[in-house]
Every structure is written in C-alpha cells, then in structure tokens.
Amino acid sequence: MSSEETHIKAEPVQEKMQEKMQDEGPAAAAQASGSSGSAAREKALSCRSLLLTGYGGYDKVKLQVKTLSPPQLQAGEVLVRVKACGLNFAELMGRQGLYDPLPPPPVTMGMEGAGIIEAVGKDVEDKKVGDRVIAMSRSGMWQEFVVVSNERTFLMPDQMSFEEGAAIPVNYLTAYMMLFDMANLKPGKSVLIHMAAGGVGIAATQLCRTVPDVTVFGTASAAKHETISQGGVTHPIDYRTKDYAEEIHKISPKGVDIVLDPLGGSDTQKSFNLLKPMGSLIVFGAANCVTGQKRSLLALAKIWYNQLSLSALKLMTTNKAIGGFHLGYITDEQLFSGAMAKLLELYNQGKIKPHIDSCHHFEEVVNAMRRMHERQNIGKVILLPEPKKEEKEKPKSKAELGEHAEKTETAANNKKEKVAQEVKAEND
Numbered sequence: 001m002s003s004e005e006t007h008i009k010a011e012p013v014q015e016k017m018q019e020k021m022q023d024e025g026p027a028a029a030a031q032a033s034g035s036s037g038s039a040a041r042e043k044a045l046s047c048r049s050l051l052l053t054g055y056g057g058y059d060k061v062k063l064q065v066k067t068l069s070p071p072q073l074q075a076g077e078v079l080v081r082v083k084a085c086g087l088n089f090a091e092l093m094g095r096q097g098l099y100d101p102l103p104p105p106p107v108t109m110g111m112e113g114a115g116i117i118e119a120v121g122k123d124v125e126d127k128k129v130g131d132r133v134i135a136m137s138r139s140g141m142w143q144e145f146v147v148v149s150n151e152r153t154f155l156m157p158d159q160m161s162f163e164e165g166a167a168i169p170v171n172y173l174t175a176y177m178m179l180f181d182m183a184n185l186k187p188g189k190s191v192l193i194h195m196a197a198g199g200v201g202i203a204a205t206q207l208c209r210t211v212p213d214v215t216v217f218g219t220a221s222a223a224k225h226e227t228i229s230q231g232g233v234t235h236p237i238d239y240r241t242k243d244y245a246e247e248i249h250k251i252s253p254k255g256v257d258i259v260l261d262p263l264g265g266s267d268t269q270k271s272f273n274l275l276k277p278m279g280s281l282i283v284f285g286a287a288n289c290v291t292g293q294k295r296s297l298l299a300l301a302k303i304w305y306n307q308l309s310l311s312a313l314k315l316m317t318t319n320k321a322i323g324g325f326h327l328g329y330i331t332d333e334q335l336f337s338g339a340m341a342k343l344l345e346l347y348n349q350g351k352i353k354p355h356i357d358s359c360h361h362f363e364e365v366v367n368a369m370r371r372m373h374e375r376q377n378i379g380k381v382i383l384l385p386e387p388k389k390e391e392k393e394k395p396k397s398k399a400e401l402g403e404h405a406e407k408t409e410t411a412a413n414n415k416k417e418k419v420a421q422e423v424k425a426e427n428d
C-alpha cells in the first residue's frame with residue numbers, strides 16, 4: 001500500500017479532478033465554480049482508491065491513499081462519496097490489457113458505484129448534497145471520492161442498500177437493453193442465458209421473469225443450480241459435464257428464441273445454431289479469452305480462430321438475427337436514463353433484486369478478483385472503499401474468564417514454587 005501518491009495519473013475524470021483541486025478550502029473552491037458542497041469538507045480529503053499499475057496478475061491492483069484538495073466542479077458535475085462499487089468481468093479483462101475502453105495504466109478501474117452526493121456543480125438541479133445515488137463512469141469508480149457527470153447518477157430508492165445500488169448499473173442495464181431493446185423479448189419465448197449464475201446472468205433471469213411464460217435455459221456449474229433455479233432458471237444445465245446444445249435439443253428440439261452470448265469463440269457458433277427461425281443472438285462478451293490470472297495468447301488465438309463469421313446472405317436465408325451489445329460504447333445518456341428509470345421501478349415493485357455474492361474491502365481486492373476468476377461467485381461481487389475494521393477480540397464468557405483466572409493463579413503458584421526451590425538450592 002502506498003500513501004500520498006497524488007502524482008499518479010488516473011482515469012480522465014479523476015485526473016481532471018486532481019488538476020482542479022486547490023489548496024484553498026472546499027467551500028471557497030465550490031463557490032468559485034458556482035457549486036455547492038458540504039461545509040464538513042473544509043479540509044483536504046483523504047481518498048482511498050485502487051490503482052491498476054500495469055497489466056498482469058492480481059498484484060497489479062494496488063491500494064493507495066491520496067490526499068486530495070477540494071474539487072472545483074464543472075457545470076453538470078457532482079462529487080460522490082462512494083460507499084460501494086461493483087467488480088465486473090470487464091475489470092478482470094482490463095487488468096490483463098484486454099478491455100479496450102479502459103485507459104492505459106496507471107488508472108483507477110471501476111464502472112459503477114453507489115454513494116452520497118458531497119457537492120454539486122452549477123446547473124445540477126435534480127440532486128442535492130446528501131442524496132443517495134447510483135453512479136456510473138467509464139472507469140475510476142474504485143475510489144472513495146469521485147467526480148462524475150450528474151447525468152450518470154440516479155437517485156436510489158430509500159430501501160435500496162449501497163451494495164445493491166452498486167450492483168445495478170452494469171449487470172442490469174446490460175441485461176435489460178439486450179433483452180428488451182435488442183432481442184425484443186415477448187411472452188412465451190425461450191432464452192438461453194450463459195453464465196447464468198454470474199451478475200449479468202442473474203439480472204437477465206430476473207428480467208425474463210417479468211414477462212409471462214418465458215422459458216429460461218441457464219448454463220452454470222452444478223453447485224449453483226439450486227440458486228439459479230430458485231431465481232427463475234427453468235432448465236439449469238451443467239455446461240462443465242454436458243453439452244449444453246444437446247441438452248437444450250432434448251427439451252426443445254427446435255432450439256430457442258434468444259441467446260445471450262458472453263463467451264465468444266466456438267460458443268458463438270454453437271449459440272447461433274441453437275436459434276429457432278426468427279431468433280436473435282446477442283453477442284456481448286468474450287469470457288472464453290480469460291483463462292488464468294494473466295493474459296493467455298493461446299486462449300486469444302482460439303477465440304479469434306473459432307469466431308463466427310457469416311455473410312449477410314447467410315443470415316437472410318436462415319431467418320436469424322445477430323446483434324452486438326457493449327455498454328461501454330453507449331454515449332446516448334437518454335438510453336441509460338430511460339432503462340435505469342424502468343429498472344428502478346421494477347426494483348420498487350419487488351420484481352428485481354441484486355443477488356450480492358460477497359463484499360470485500362479495498363484491501364481485500366485480490367480475494368474479490370480471485371473469487372470471480374476462479375468462478376466461485378454467484379451474483380455480484382462488491383468492493384467497499386471503507387477500511388476494514390480490525391476484528392475486535394471476542395468478549396470472553398464467564399466460564400472462560402474463570403478458567404483463565406484459575407490458569408493464571410496456577411501459573412503464578414508454580415512460578416513462586418520454582419523460585420523458592422531455586423533460592424533453597426542456592427542456600428544449600
């Protein structure tokens with residue numbers, strides 16, 4: 001862990017924020033820029049963040065503690081104190097240098113979080129200091145304080161926890177836009193969800209349940225089947241021991257209407273073959289290229305060699321559709337705000353609820369990444385900026401205290417006896 005490393009360049013928003021930090025107090029800085037902020041921040045801010053220092057294994061992500069002087073917000077920006085942030089598969093890829101939208105290291109990763117507004121810039125009228133918000137950014141969310149565009153913050157329902165708020169944007173926006181905006185999910189349809197026990201998989205399953213009579217096929221390792229069945233997967237398939245295409249054909253000989261494909265390579269071809277006529281395949285990831293902690297050229301070559309390549313004419317003659325989806329390349333803010341409003345409504349109606357796998361403090365980021373890499377997670381892995389509290393020693397029970405007192409007394413008596421014997425021996 002390093003401290004006071006304010007010189008380290010981070011993602012653009014953070015860098016801009018650091019450049020704008022002044023040595024005057026935050027209130028002065030806020031006033032100068034027409035923004036308003038909490039008077040509590042009249043001192044420099046101590047900010048914990050996770051920094052990607054280079055491409056490679058777990059050791060490339062380092063916790064740092066910086067001292068930031070207060071930000072001058074631009075019009076339309078807000079300063080958020082982040083209480084929880086999401087770990088995504090994209091960050092595993094980013095650490096290996098496989099995620100294009102991430103600026104090169106040194107950079108703070110993280111695309112989503114939830115927290116409290118600490119200051120608002122000019123022209124921010126729908127939010128105020130103290131509001132609880134979900135926040136999104138292309139990168140840079142894995143830090144205690146972040147400046148983001150107000151357009152990328154969303155007021156949280158009162159009953160939503162910060163952990164849940166941080167679990168919504170990437171998983172649920174992705175699942176929602178693919179199912180409803182691209183694949184046009186309708187009642188009675190069937191959907192194949194790969195990685196069904198992952199964050200996007202669980203979000204997609206919950207969203208399928210909001211439409212009547214949708215059949216969900218979900219691939220996951222066997223130990224996760226009970227959870228995903230309870231969550232709404234009609235037919236869980238253990239892709240590790242069985243061929244998922246064969247299993248689906250046994251149940252539905254004609255195949256499925258929609259496939260969400262986050263795997264890439266030969267799985268894309270297989271998924272395309274599983275589509276019924278009029279079916280849609282949405283390609284949205286290449287998880288097959290992540291095999292170990294570090295980048296694997298063999299896995300990359302395999303995925304490239306096996307990728308699906310089709311002519312438009314072939315598509316026409318098969319009556320199938322293929323779409324590609326990447327949240328990181330969406331720039332139309334209205335697409336986000338429209339889908340987010342619907343998701344928050346579904347949350348308020350109790351129809352969706354993030355499944356939190358585990359929460360890890362920043363100092364435990366390696367455990368968090370390892371959990372996802374080793375495919376142990378069911379649902380969302382969350383990172384917490386707040387320092388991990390030292391576990392207090394458990395208060396001892398009366399019986400233990402009694403036993404302890406007895407032991408201490410016996411030890412003291414033994415010692416006394418030993419000293420007496422030594423003195424006696426010396427005198428003799």
Ligand SMILES: NC(=O)c1ccc[n+]([C@@H]2O[C@H](COP(=O)([O-])OP(=O)(O)OC[C@H]3O[C@@H](n4cnc5c(N)ncnc54)[C@H](OP(=O)(O)O)[C@@H]3O)[C@@H](O)[C@H]2O)c1
Pocket residue numbers: 087088089090170171174195196197198199200201219220221224262263284285286287288289290325326327328372374375376377378379380
């Ligand atoms: N395009 C976009 O905008 C976008 C947005 C979000 C996510 N994604 C993509 O969606 C996919 C899922 O992301 P997520 O955040 O939901 O993942 P996640 O929560 O990390 O899910 C991982 C789970 O998927 C399963 N899995 C199956 N095949 C895997 C493989 N080849 N590598 C690793 N895990 C595998 C594992 O469970 P089992 O025990 O069942 O194997 C693992 O626990 C990723 O490919 C990601 O890049 C794309």
